[in-house]
Amino acid sequence: MFDKILIANRGEIALRVERACKELGVATVAVHSTADADAMHVRLADESVCIGAPPAKDSYLNIPAIVAACEITGADAVHPGYGFLSENARFAEILEEHAITFIGPSAEHVRLMGDKIQAKETARSLGIPVVPGTGPVGADLEEAKALAQGIGYPVLVKAAAGGGGRGMKLALFENELEPALATARNEARAAFGDGTVYLEKYLVHPRHIEVQVLADGEGNAIHLGERDCSLQRRHQKLWEEAPSPALNASERVRIGETVAEAMRTLRYRGVGTVEFLYEGGEFYFIEMNTRLQVEHTITEMITGLDLVIEQIRIAAGAPLSLRQEDVRFDGHAIECRINAENPHTFRPSPGTITHFHPPGGLGVRVDSGAYAGYTIPPYYDSLIGKLIVHARTRNECLMRLKRALGEFVVDGIETTIPLFISLIAEPDIVDGNYDIHWLENHLAKLGTRA
Numbered sequence: 001m002f003d004k005i006l007i008a009n010r011g012e013i014a015l016r017v018e019r020a021c022k023e024l025g026v027a028t029v030a031v032h033s034t035a036d037a038d039a040m041h042v043r044l045a046d047e048s049v050c051i052g053a054p055p056a057k058d059s060y061l062n063i064p065a066i067v068a069a070c071e072i073t074g075a076d077a078v079h080p081g082y083g084f085l086s087e088n089a090r091f092a093e094i095l096e097e098h099a100i101t102f103i104g105p106s107a108e109h110v111r112l113m114g115d116k117i118q119a120k121e122t123a124r125s126l127g128i129p130v131v132p133g134t135g136p137v138g139a140d141l142e143e144a145k146a147l148a149q150g151i152g153y154p155v156l157v158k159a160a161a162g163g164g165g166r167g168m169k170l171a172l173f174e175n176e177l178e179p180a181l182a183t184a185r186n187e188a189r190a191a192f193g194d195g196t197v198y199l200e201k202y203l204v205h206p207r208h209i210e211v212q213v214l215a216d217g218e219g220n221a222i223h224l225g226e227r228d229c230s231l232q233r234r235h236q237k238l239w240e241e242a243p244s245p246a247l248n249a250s251e252r253v254r255i256g257e258t259v260a261e262a263m264r265t266l267r268y269r270g271v272g273t274v275e276f277l278y279e280g281g282e283f284y285f286i287e288m289n290t291r292l293q294v295e296h297t298i299t300e301m302i303t304g305l306d307l308v309i310e311q312i313r314i315a316a317g318a319p320l321s322l323r324q325e326d327v328r329f330d331g332h333a334i335e336c337r338i339n340a341e342n343p344h345t346f347r348p349s350p351g352t353i354t355h356f357h358p359p360g361g362l363g364v365r366v367d368s369g370a371y372a373g374y375t376i377p378p379y380y381d382s383l384i385g386k387l388i389v390h391a392r393t394r395n396e397c398l399m400r401l402k403r404a405l406g407e408f409v410v411d412g413i414e415t416t417i418p419l420f421i422s423l424i425a426e427p428d429i430v431d432g433n434y435d436i437h438w439l440e441n442h443l444a445k446l447g448t449r450a
C-alpha cells in the first residue's frame, strides 16, 4: 500500500478521496490554488501545498507544480479525481517517470479512450455495440455530405477530443451540415486544441445508460451494474439513478457481461465507465471514461462497495477483492447534483454560504465540501455537493429524496435544490419515464432557459 497520496483535485471529490485514504490508513496531501486556501479538502488533509493562482491552468492543471508538491511532501501516488488531469495521459506518464503512481489506468488506455474515434473503433473490435458513425471527417464538404447520407439524417457532428458536450452540433437536414461542421470544429479547436470531428447517427429518444467496471490490469474484470443518467441539461447530467428504471435483469446482465469481457480482453486497470445510449431495446456505445465519475456514489450505495478504496488498492497492485458472483445489487439509489446556480436560469451563483444544514437520517448521504461561512470562488465548476439517497425500492427512494431535499438548507447563494423539489412531483419522473431530452423539454415548457 502507498504511504502518502496526493490528491490533485478540489471540492467534494478531493474530500471523497481523502475519506477513502483515511480508512486505508494512508496519509493525504491536499493541493490548492490561492482561492481555495480555506476549502474543506485542505482543512481535512494531513498536509497541504499551495500550487498556484486561481485559474485552473495555473494550479489544478499545473503539472510541474503538482509534481513538485509530490517531491516536497514525499507522496508516492496521485489520485486525480475527475475532471482536471484525470484523463491526461501525459500527466500519468510524467508521474511514472518520477516513480510516482498515477491512480488510474495505463497512460496507453487513457489516450486510447480519450480519442472518441479510436475509442469507438476499439469498442467495436471488442464486441461492444456502437452508434453508427464515421471516422475523422476531412475538409471536403461533398465527401462529408456523402458520409452523412450514408448514416441518414439527423446526424450529430462530434469532436474526437470531446468532453462536457463541447464541440457537438446537430444537423437535422443536409443544409445544416456545413454550419454544424464549422461550429463543431471551431468549438473543438478552442476547447481541446484539436478540431478533428466525426459524424454519428443522432438517436432521437435514447436514454443515457452507463456501465461501471472494476478491473485489475491482469485480465480480471467485473461490472457493477448500470447507472441511468438521462436527466441532462446541455449534455450535463443533473440527476442519476441506479439501477435504470428502463432495464430488466437479463438486459442488465447481458450488457454488464459484454463490457466486463471487453475489459478483460483489453487488460484494463482500475475503475472505468462505458457509456451507452439505449433506444428500442438496443445499446449504442458513445464513449468510455477512464476515471472515477461524479455519479459513482449511486453504484456504491447499491453494491455496498467503496469504489475509491477499490481503485487505490488496484493501483497498489492488489487483485480484485471480489468476483462477479460476489457482487450483490441492493435497492435503489438516486443522486442529485447540487450546483451553485439559479434553478431557473442556471446562472452560476458564487458567493458566501451563510447557513448550511445538510439532511441526514437513514439512507441519506451528502458528499460536499461546503459549510456555513464558506465562500464559493467563481473560478471553478458550480458543483457544491451531491445528495445521494438509497432505499429498498425506487418508490421508497423517491419519498426519501423528497424528504431529504425538504431538509436541505443552503442560504446565501442560489442552488439547484428547488429544481429537484419540483422534478420529484412530475409524473414522468415518478414513473421513470424519461429520455435524454426530457429535462430540456420540461424546462422549455416552464419557460426557463433550457
Ligand code: ADP
Pocket (backbone or CB within 6 Å): 131, 156, 162, 163, 164, 165, 166, 168, 200, 201, 202, 203, 204, 206, 208, 232, 235, 275, 277, 286, 287, 436
Ligand atoms: P461528452 O464527452 O462531450 O460528454 P458524450 O459522447 O458523452 O459527450 O455525449 C454526451 C451526451 O450527448 C449524451 O449523454 C447524450 O445526451 C448526447 N449524445 C451523444 N451522442 C449522441 C447521439 N449519437 N445521439 C443523440 N444524443 C447523443
